[in-house]
Amino acid sequence: MKRFAELLELLALTPSRNRKIAALATYFREVPDPDRGYALAVLTGALSFKNVKPALLRDVVLEEVDPNLFAMSYDYVGDLGETIALIWPHQQSAEELPSLTTLIELFNTTPKPDLPRLIASLLTRPSIAERWALVKLATGALRIGLSARLAKTALAEMSGRPLQDIEEVWHGLSPPYAALFAWLDGTTGRPDIDHTARFHPLMLSNPIDEEKDLAKLAPEDFAAEWKWDGIRVQLILSEGRASLFSRTGDDIAGAFPDIVDNVVGEAVLDGELLVGRDRIPATFNDLQQRLNRKVATQKHLTSYPAFIRVYDMLFDGGDDIRALPWRERRQRLAAWLDRNPQSRLDLSDIIAFKDWDDLGRIRRQGADEHGHEGVMLKQITSPYVPGRPKGLWFKWKRDPNVLDAILMYAQRGHGKRSSYYSDYTFGVWKDNEIVPIGKAYFGFTDEELRRLDKWVRANTVQAFGPVREVRKELVFEVAFDSAQESKRHKSGVALRFPRISRIRWDKPAQEAATLADVRTLIAAT
Amino acid sequence: MAFPFVERNLRITPIDTFIDPPQPRARAIITHGHADHARSGHGAVLATPDTIAIMKTRYGETCAGAFQPLNFGEPLHIDDVTVTLYPAGHILGSAQVLLEHKGRRIVVTGDYKRLPDRTAQPFELVRCDLLVTEATFGLPVFQHPDPADETRRLMRSLQRHGDRSHVIGCYALGKAQRMISLIREQGCTDPIYLHGAMIRLCDLYEALGVPLGVLKPALGVAKGELAGKIIIAPPSALKDRWSRRLADPVLAMASGWMSVKQRARQSLVELPLVISDHCDWNELRQTIAECGAETIWVTHGREDALVYYCQAQGLIAEPLSIQAYEDGPEDADDAGDGE
Numbered sequence: 001m002k003r004f005a006e007l008l009e010l011l012a013l014t015p016s017r018n019r020k021i022a023a024l025a026t027y028f029r030e031v032p033d034p035d036r037g038y039a040l041a042v043l044t045g046a047l048s049f050k051n052v053k054p055a056l057l058r059d060v061v062l063e064e065v066d067p068n069l070f071a072m073s074y075d076y077v078g079d080l081g082e083t084i085a086l087i088w089p090h091q092q093s094a095e096e097l098p099s100l101t102t103l104i105e106l107f108n109t110t111p112k113p114d115l116p117r118l119i120a121s122l123l124t125r126p127s128i129a130e131r132w133a134l135v136k137l138a139t140g141a142l143r144i145g146l147s148a149r150l151a152k153t154a155l156a157e158m159s160g161r162p163l164q165d166i167e168e169v170w171h172g173l174s175p176p177y178a179a180l181f182a183w184l185d186g187t188t189g190r191p192d193i194d195h196t197a198r199f200h201p202l203m204l205s206n207p208i209d210e211e212k213d214l215a216k217l218a219p220e221d222f223a224a225e226w227k228w229d230g231i232r233v234q235l236i237l238s239e240g241r242a243s244l245f246s247r248t249g250d251d252i253a254g255a256f257p258d259i260v261d262n263v264v265g266e267a268v269l270d271g272e273l274l275v276g277r278d279r280i281p282a283t284f285n286d287l288q289q290r291l292n293r294k295v296a297t298q299k300h301l302t303s304y305p306a307f308i309r310v311y312d313m314l315f316d317g318g319d320d321i322r323a324l325p326w327r328e329r330r331q332r333l334a335a336w337l338d339r340n341p342q343s344r345l346d347l348s349d350i351i352a353f354k355d356w357d358d359l360g361r362i363r364r365q366g367a368d369e370h371g372h373e374g375v376m377l378k379q380i381t382s383p384y385v386p387g388r389p390k391g392l393w394f395k396w397k398r399d400p401n402v403l404d405a406i407l408m409y410a411q412r413g414h415g416k417r418s419s420y421y422s423d424y425t426f427g428v429w430k431d432n433e434i435v436p437i438g439k440a441y442f443g444f445t446d447e448e449l450r451r452l453d454k455w456v457r458a459n460t461v462q463a464f465g466p467v468r469e470v471r472k473e474l475v476f477e478v479a480f481d482s483a484q485e486s487k488r489h490k491s492g493v494a495l496r497f498p499r500i501s502r503i504r505w506d507k508p509a510q511e512a513a514t515l516a517d518v519r520t521l522i523a524a525t
Numbered sequence: 526m527a528f529p530f531v532e533r534n535l536r537i538t539p540i541d542t543f544i545d546p547p548q549p550r551a552r553a554i555i556t557h558g559h560a561d562h563a564r565s566g567h568g569a570v571l572a573t574p575d576t577i578a579i580m581k582t583r584y585g586e587t588c589a590g591a592f593q594p595l596n597f598g599e600p601l602h603i604d605d606v607t608v609t610l611y612p613a614g615h616i617l618g619s620a621q622v623l624l625e626h627k628g629r630r631i632v633v634t635g636d637y638k639r640l641p642d643r644t645a646q647p648f649e650l651v652r653c654d655l656l657v658t659e660a661t662f663g664l665p666v667f668q669h670p671d672p673a674d675e676t677r678r679l680m681r682s683l684q685r686h687g688d689r690s691h692v693i694g695c696y697a698l699g700k701a702q703r704m705i706s707l708i709r710e711q712g713c714t715d716p717i718y719l720h721g722a723m724i725r726l727c728d729l730y731e732a733l734g735v736p737l738g739v740l741k742p743a744l745g746v747a748k749g750e751l752a753g754k755i756i757i758a759p760p761s762a763l764k765d766r767w768s769r770r771l772a773d774p775v776l777a778m779a780s781g782w783m784s785v786k787q788r789a790r791q792s793l794v795e796l797p798l799v800i801s802d803h804c805d806w807n808e809l810r811q812t813i814a815e816c817g818a819e820t821i822w823v824t825h826g827r828e829d830a831l832v833y834y835c836q837a838q839g840l841i842a843e844p845l846s847i848q849a850y851e852d853g854p855e856d857a858d859d860a861g862d863g864e
Binding site: 013070 | 664665666667668670671784785786787789790793795797799827830833
């Protein structure tokens with residue numbers, strides 16, 4: 001565990017991507033099974049413990065630490081795990097931490113009533129870094145800025161195998177990945193994974209640069225579809241079973257029984273998961289009701305029925321058709337849907353267009369009249385390439401809406417920005433008062449953040465815990481994808497994907513937008 | 526609270542003298558040489574000889590109208606107030622101020638720490654009725670590790686990355702010299718390189734009897750020569766173009782704030798060294814318990830948590846909001862003084 005704690009700390013603090021990869025590769029090369037496999041699982045978020053949860057750790061700490069002092073500390077540190085690691089008051093222990101594998105076994109097998117004592121004894125040690133690693137392991141919330149892809153890249157680096165081969169087999173394997181490491185070490189062949197159980201990495205698109213890209217692309221080489229405002233999924237149908245994966249390969253079948261119980265046929269499909277009656281897409285807000293839960297309730301199944309708008313096919317029956325051009329895959333997809341009539345699947349339409357100007361007009365019209373997020377462009381000869389290959393698929397998003405809003409409240413950020421006021425609530429005029437319409441994080445340079453943080457501190461009217469109410473004098477230009485009616489907000493409107501695009505130090509608050517301005521932006525869906 | 530002879534802005538009423546005043550005053554007692562405690566422009570300054578030497582080095586011979594040195598432990602009677610300075614252990618010459626008046630004892634700690642430090646006179650506990658304590662690290666998450674262990678982490682990193690120079694961000698007064706001394710305690714006799722801002726105060730420490738070993742200016746040394754070497758620089762230089770001239774540097778920072786990993790990441794510090802010249806939470810509590818005071822005034826830092834803690838212990842406690850400290854230690858690693 002000591003070695004793993006060192007690795008975690010290095011990963012958290014080393015800014016260089018290459019050094020992180022090198023450190024990971026060294027670790028995987030030198031540490032034996034099954035420790036390295038469990039380390040990989042922890043780093044890629046593949047482990048969770050049924051009974052060891054952040055709340056349990058918090059309770060263990062609150063047995064020893066005054067709750068008010070804990071709250072003040074958490075507010076300061078901004079990260080629950082780190083607060084626990086730092087605040088634990090007992091440190092005198094000469095015992096080494098057990099190995100990663102033993103720890104994981106302990107977390108999985110210790111009876112619930114004994115867990116608090118186990119956690120307390122494990123936390124009792126002098127090294128902050130070890131306490132920190134322990135808490136990170138137990139809570140699963142690493143927050144060290146490491147992506148699963150980086151870990152896989154390190155595996156590729158360590159073994160010399162192509163990253164794509166590793167991603168292919170990845171989702172069919174489980175911790176501690178003995179078969180994977182045996183293959184990477186060259187002692188056995190590639191693990192044999194049943195394609196039906198396995199997630200196939202998705203093909204992703206690149207944002208289009210209107211000025212540079214369009215001129216170089218021939219409209220007749222591309223097909224266009226609407227960019228649906230749902231979540232990207234992969235549906236795998238095989239031998240009467242259906243699996244449903246999110247774009248990152250998380251199994252989400254449990255939350256969508258209405259889909260997996262009602263699809264037929266044999267195929268691997270790529271599409272957009274949406275909710276809505278009669279397969280008319282409702283807002284993302286409605287979809288969110290279904291996304292945030294592991295299991296769907298009957299009420300949700302009735303109010304927000306889910307369906308998939310399919311747009312690509314990776315396997316037709318047992319045939320891997322990913323190497324075929326998009327045009328042929330699309331034909332096979334349409335034919336497959338004809339052969340296998342579905343109540344929960346439909347086909348994403350192709351938009352006919354003459355040239356880029358024409359498509360630009362259609363895109364704007366779709367945004368204005370139907371709230372579409374934009375259009376997708378797919379080269380008709382493109383094979384299905386996992387990852388984000390250049391030049392094959394593009395997304396052409398609608399122009400963002402912008403409005404000038406007034407900063408109302410600022411809250412200290414969590415994580416990296418824990419010492420800065422970096423979360424902002426902003427509002428617009430409604431007659432003579434200002435009503436909140438949204439909240440966003442800061443997305444700018446450190447210099448601007450510093451200046452803004454200073455402004456917040458100097459212009460605080462009232463403080464409520466970590467939140468400060470400020471003088472209503474600073475204007476933000478807020479960009480957002482769309483505006484919607486909302487009963488949850490006092491103002492009656494909500495913004496989708498709001499982000500602060502500029503700080504208008506120059507603009508007087510009197511000139512900020514009004515609620516009436518926002519209402520005119522609500523898309524006619 | 527009947528402590529009529531010291532006010533909440535640390536003015537000692539009967540003798541019209543301020544402790545560490547942020548504005549120029551006719552008469553000031555200065556606890557130590559950091560800029561948020563020692564300002565220039567006072568009429569008369571009472572301080573330890575080391576603190577006076579530091580002030581003159583930083584601000585010039587004429588930074589106060591007159592200086593009166595007072596050695597540790599020597600009572601000085603001014604009218605019916607007796608002033609005695611006791612070591613605070615924070616930096617060289619740093620003092621706590623004991624004030625006695627009509628049988629009442631007040632101690633103003635200034636900044637202090639209780640861990641051993643070869644570059645500062647060791648802290649002495651002074652019993653009192655009213656304790657005015659700092660609270661820079663006044664939250665239970667601050668439990669400083671053994672500085673020798675932290676220094677060993679630096680030495681291990683040097684061994685592991687012999688091709689990379691190690692730049693340690695340290696405040697120029699106190700932290701830099703302590704860091705150097707800690708490195709020497711690990712048996713390292715190699716030259717340590719100094720950013721220009723460090724040189725004067727290191728020279729002064731040596732002149733005042735604190736040996737620091739072989740020190741060389743980093744200026745003008747060829748890039749390759751600094752590989753595998755230690756360079757001491759002010760924290761601001763880490764972010765500055767200054768550090769780009771070094772051979773693939775490991776950025777380290779010696780500060781009590783470095784225990785919070787997110788903070789280290791924020792300042793792009795790769796090797797955080799949790800080495801502080803202030804009391805951690807446990808030392809603060811220990812001092813409050815041992816000094817015997819029934820009343821605690823808390824200043825300079827996380828006042829709320831320490832005040833809350835003292836009140837829970839049945840003590841009378843209140844925060845002192847001294848104006849110039851308002852924007853204080855939360856940002857101290859960047860802008861402030863002393864850590």
